[in-house]
Structure formats: C-alpha cells, structure tokens
Amino acid sequence: MTLDTLASIPWQSGSDVGFNTWLDSTRYYVYFQWWLAVFFPIFSIAIAAVWMLPKWRCQKAEDSKPHTEMQSVAPEELPASQPQPKPRMAYLDALKVWLTLSVVVFHCNCTLCNDFSIAFNIYVCEDIHAEFTNGNCLKHWFIFGFGHEWRDLNNEYFMLLFFFISGVLTPSSLDRKGAYDFIRERVKRLGLPALAWYLLLGPLLSFVSFHLMGARVGYGNNGSWICGGPPWFIVVLLAFNVIYAVSHEGNTKVALPSLAVFLMIGAMLGWWQEAIGGDEPFLIFANGVQQLLGSAVFFSAGILAKRNNWLQALEQWSTTKIRVLQGLSLGGVGVCFLGNILGALHEQRITGLQSGIVYGIWKVAVSLTLLDLFRRRFNAGGSITTFLVDAHYTVYLIHPYIVTLAVCSYPVILKGCGLQVEKVWTDPPLNKLTHGGVQMAFLVEGGEGLLWLGFLYTVSVTLIIVWPFAWLLRKMPLLNQVL
Numbered sequence: 001m002t003l004d005t006l007a008s009i010p011w012q013s014g015s016d017v018g019f020n021t022w023l024d025s026t027r028y029y030v031y032f033q034w035w036l037a038v039f040f041p042i043f044s045i046a047i048a049a050v051w052m053l054p055k056w057r058c059q060k061a062e063d064s065k066p067h068t069e070m071q072s073v074a075p076e077e078l079p080a081s082q083p084q085p086k087p088r089m090a091y092l093d094a095l096k097v098w099l100t101l102s103v104v105v106f107h108c109n110c111t112l113c114n115d116f117s118i119a120f121n122i123y124v125c126e127d128i129h130a131e132f133t134n135g136n137c138l139k140h141w142f143i144f145g146f147g148h149e150w151r152d153l154n155n156e157y158f159m160l161l162f163f164f165i166s167g168v169l170t171p172s173s174l175d176r177k178g179a180y181d182f183i184r185e186r187v188k189r190l191g192l193p194a195l196a197w198y199l200l201l202g203p204l205l206s207f208v209s210f211h212l213m214g215a216r217v218g219y220g221n222n223g224s225w226i227c228g229g230p231p232w233f234i235v236v237l238l239a240f241n242v243i244y245a246v247s248h249e250g251n252t253k254v255a256l257p258s259l260a261v262f263l264m265i266g267a268m269l270g271w272w273q274e275a276i277g278g279d280e281p282f283l284i285f286a287n288g289v290q291q292l293l294g295s296a297v298f299f300s301a302g303i304l305a306k307r308n309n310w311l312q313a314l315e316q317w318s319t320t321k322i323r324v325l326q327g328l329s330l331g332g333v334g335v336c337f338l339g340n341i342l343g344a345l346h347e348q349r350i351t352g353l354q355s356g357i358v359y360g361i362w363k364v365a366v367s368l369t370l371l372d373l374f375r376r377r378f379n380a381g382g383s384i385t386t387f388l389v390d391a392h393y394t395v396y397l398i399h400p401y402i403v404t405l406a407v408c409s410y411p412v413i414l415k416g417c418g419l420q421v422e423k424v425w426t427d428p429p430l431n432k433l434t435h436g437g438v439q440m441a442f443l444v445e446g447g448e449g450l451l452w453l454g455f456l457y458t459v460s461v462t463l464i465i466v467w468p469f470a471w472l473l474r475k476m477p478l479l480n481q482v483l
Contacts, residue, residue, distance in 0.1 A: 120442065121434070122411060125445060274357075394470035
C-alpha cells in the first residue's frame with residue numbers, strides 16, 4: 001500500500017481539509033460541552049470565592065491579631081533593629097528554571113519520537129514513498145533509545161515537582177496577603193493567562209499550524225475556539241490555590257517523614273495510579289485520573305513541607321540517605337532505558353503494578369534528589385539566574401509557538417539541502433502506527449542521523465529565541481503585572 005493510499009486526503013498546498021470530520025476525531029481541540037462541564041466551573045469557583053469569602057477569612061495574617069496586643073508595645077520599647085525577613089530559597093527558583101527547560105525540550109523531543117506535542121510530527125523514513133512501517137520509519141535508536149526515555153522519565157516527575165514547589169510557596173503568600181488578596185492575585189496571574197491561551201493563543205496556534213502545512217481550515221468551527229495546551233497546569237494550580245485558601249484552618253503539624261516512609265508513599269502512589277489505570281483524559285488532565293491524584297499529592301506535600309519546615313530538616317539528612325536517593329534515581333533511569341530498548345527490540349516490557357510501583361518510588365526519589373542537588377549547587381543566585389527566573393513563567397506559556405516554528409523550519413531546511421520531504425495527513429494514523437493525537441506530519445527521506453540533528457536544531461533554536469523573547473514580553477506594560 002502506497003503512502004498516497006494511506007493518506008486520508010490528497011495533500012497539496014492550499015487544499016481544503018475535511019476539517020469537520022477531523023474535528024470529530026481529534027483530542028487536540030476541546031469541545032464547547034467540555035468547556036461548560038469543566039473549564040468554566042473552575043473559573044466560576046475561583047471568581048465566586050473572591051467575592052463570597054467571609055470577612056474573617058479575608059484578613060491578612062498580621063491584621064488578625066487583637067488591637068490591644070498591637071497597642072501594648074510602646075514605640076520606645078521596640079527593638080533597635082527589626083529582624084530581617086527570611087531570604088527566598090533561590091534554589092527553588094533555579095529548580096523551576098530546570099523544570100521549565102525540561103518542558104521545552106520535552107515538547108521538542110515529542111515531535112521527533114512519534115508522540116503528541118504540537119500539530120505535526122517529523123518522521124525519517126528510508127523510503128517516503130513506500131509503506132509506512134516500523135522498519136521503514138520508526139525503528140530508530142533515537143526513538144526507542146533516547147526519545148521515549150526522555151518522554152517517559154519526565155512524564156513521571158517534572159509536573160509533579162512543579163506542583164510541589166508551588167505548594168511550598170503558597171502558604172507564605174496566603175499568610176502575607178490574606179485569602180481575599182491572595183485569590184485575587186492568583187486569578188490575575190494564573191487565571192488571565194489561562195483564559196488567554198484557551199480562548200485565543202491556543203486556537204490561533206492550531207490555525208497557524210495548519211496554514212504552515214499548506215492546509216486551509218476554518219477558524220472556530222464546531223467550538224474549536226477553545227484549545228488546550230501546557231496551561232492546563234496553571235488552571236489546576238489555580239483550583240488548588242483557591243481550595244486551599246478557603247479551607248485552610250491552621251498549621252497541621254507533621255514531622256518530616258523518614259526516607260523509608262517517603263519511599264513507601266511513592267510505592268503506594270505508583271500502585272494507586274496504576275490501579276486506577278488508563279490514559280483517557282479526565283476533566284482537564286490529559287493523562288487521566290492518575291495525573292489528578294499525583295498532582296494533588298505533591299501539591300499537598302509542598303504545603304506540609306512549608307508549614308513544618310521539611311526543607312530545612314532535609315538539609316540535616318546524612319550523606320548515606322542522599323546516596324541512597326541518588327542510587328534509586330539513577331537505577332530508575334536505567335530501568336526505563338532497559339525497558340524501552342527491550343520493548344522495541346524484543347517486545348519485553350515492565351508492565352502492570354510492578355511498573356507503577358517502580359516508577360512511584362522513582363518519582364519521589366528523583367524529586368528529593370533534585371531538591372538536594374539544587375540546594376547544594378544552585379542556591380547562590382546571580383544575574384544569569386535572575387534573568388532565567390524572571391522569564392521562566394512566560395517561557396512556559398509561549399514556548400509552543402516557538403517550538404512549532406522551529407520544528408516546521410527544520411524540514412524546510414532539509415528540503416533546501418536537496419533531501420526529499422513530503423507533507424502527509426495522518427488522520428487516521430498511517431498503518432495505525434503514527435500517534436493518534438497528531439493529524440499532520442513531515443516525512444523526510446534519510447537516515448537516523450537526521451533525527452539527532454533535528455533534536456539538536458529544534459532545541460537550540462527554541463531556547464535561543466524563547467527565553468529572550470519571554471523576558472521582553474514580561475517587561476511590556478500591562479503584561480508585567482500578570483507575567
């Protein structure tokens with residue numbers, strides 16, 4: 001069967017795409033009913049909480065003390081020098097930069113290893129006019145010996161660690177501002193960018209992507225004016241913040257768990273997530289209920305860590321415990337590589353509950369390892385760190401645009417160098433092998449080296465552009481109050 005037969009439409013520049021048929025099958029766009037069922041209620045709860053909070057919850061922490069106590073101290077009795085506020089833990093900012101960098105590289109990688117990131121992928125085939133098979137287009141060491149490992153390992157921990165750090169930073173902000181001002185600030189900083197993405201930037205990126213591939217599509221058809229993407233994280237974070245702000249009653253005293261308890265919690269979390277099973281989307285979570293469970297656990301752990309000084313206690317852990325965590329982290333990486341390579345070559349994989357338990361322990365171990373590593377090595381700050389930290393939130397929001405342009409430019413350059421490049425429609429998936437969430441692809445005729453070169457090119461171009469551009473956006477009037 002030839003590629004032309006496999007493709008669901010004839011592909012020519014400017015040709016009309018069966019957009020309505022495609023829209024019925026894709027998960028990339030979010031339907032109007034989904035908006036009513038999920039997205040709108042989340043923001044309704046957040047906005048309603050701002051105006052319906054009882055007055056006693058709206059007081060700032062320092063305002064909640066009795067006036068008699070405040071007036072009992074005469075000015076001359078005040079100490080000569082007030083204690084300085086505790087400095088912000090710079091290593092947490094540096095860790096957020098690393099996680100943001102991982103997200104950007106993750107999405108560049110997905111476009112080359114047959115996964116879902118943006119509107120199209122790149123496949124390197126021995127013969128682009130032959131049948132699309134594993135042997136012809138997918139059996140590359142880059143895919144099963146690097147790309148899938150980077151995807152799987154990051155999927156296990158990086159967004160969870162984002163939630164943990166956010167949980168650590170939440171209590172201080174809530175105590176300082178009071179619930180009312182805290183939620184107003186969260187709605188502005190998280191809610192407005194999320195609305196901008198789902199209602200404007202996301203649909204616009206899809207529209208632009210199809211036109212870059214030479215396909216004409218209608219904008220806003222069948223509810224496609226709502227479009228998902230990476231900002232799912234800030235929508236969930238907003239919901240978690242609101243829930244915590246209106247339900248927080250006091251400090252829950254929980255001592256720092258031992259290393260064994262941490263690992264047992266990780267094993268139980270992995271077991272629960274695997275038992276829940278399935279990757280069907282749930283609400284705004286692309287990876288289902290298990291993603292909701294992990295996100296809630298790590299955010300809650302971050303709050304407990306802040307309220308009970310866990311991070312300070314972690315600094316007292318012995319070198320032996322840290323070495324155990326490092327060994328488990330490296331061991332989990334080895335298991336992932338071994339499992340994916342054996343799965344590709346011999347169809348042998350670690351599956352079921354044993355996989356969930358192994359990766360559950362790993363996600364806790366690697367999170368603790370990174371917290372310790374960044375505290376030891378990246379807590380000094382500096383001008384470069386400040387630049388990266390200032391822009392990282394904007395980078396997270398806008399990087400899909402830069403990734404799309406970088407990925408699209410790579411096949412254009414290859415074609416200019418004389419290589420054969422074709423655009424194809426991959427819905428339905430070619431031979432049931434291309435990723436079901438991606439509707440378009442570039443087929444490039446050549447060897448595996450083009451995948452490694454493409455990875456280096458797309459990552460380098462994206463990072464060189466996205467951070468300075470995000471920094472400039474953040475300095476613009478109005479945007480500087482949100483980003």
